[in-house]
Amino acid sequence: MKHLLGIGFVVLLHLFVIYALVNGLARKVVEVIQKPLETKLIDEPPPPPPEEKPIPLPPEVKLPPPPPAYVPPPEVVVQAPVAPTNAPTAVSHEAPPEVPPQPPAPPVPVAPPAPVSARAVFSNYSEVAEGLSDKFSVVADKEQIQTAEVTLLMTVGAACEIGTVSIKSSTNSAVAALARNAVRRFKCSTPPGHEVQVLVPFSFKLQD
Secondary structure (H helix, E strand, C coil), rough: CCHHHHHHHHHHHHHHHHHHHHHHHHHHHHHHHHCCCCCCCCCCCCCCCCCCCCCCCCCCCCCCCCCCCCCCCCCCCCCCCCCCCCCCCCCCCCCCCCCCCCCCCCCCCCCCCCCCEEEHHHHHHHHHHHHHHHHHHHHHHHHHCCEEEEEEEECCCCCEEEEEEEEEEECCCCHHHHHHHHHHHHHHHCCCCCCCEEEEEEEEEEEC
């Protein structure tokens, strides 16, 4: 019984709502029809501006370096020659400074003359050399030698006087002393007229 009452109440409520809606909507429709219709043109919105695309920059071009600036050559100023004037010039009477004398040049060394041969100076050179053979045999026995060589260097004056005597080379000192004592017996063939150096060689050998 309660269910039936609830259902009936609900049905009545629906019917009331439906009736109210029908009557209200009908009035609204009539009011809308009676009102004048107004038409309005709605302007379309302007299109958006186009997007501005960035303009690509041209590729960078490397320019050659500028030529060096032209520098004009310096001007050469030529001075005009000054005309000589007739003005008197002062004459100096001062004596020139004394120049110290140059030192004397050192003497040029003079090479001594080459020694000459004993045969060209002494006329008895061969006789004196042969006369020493007997004396050499005595010295050779003491020194136990068979041969000997001696060369003397003598100074002979202008009048054929014997000067200094030195031993230039020798194979035995005892034989050299023997030859040195023998030069005092030399005789000049012709006086040389000036001092000369004389080479006197001696060669000794025991006879079989």
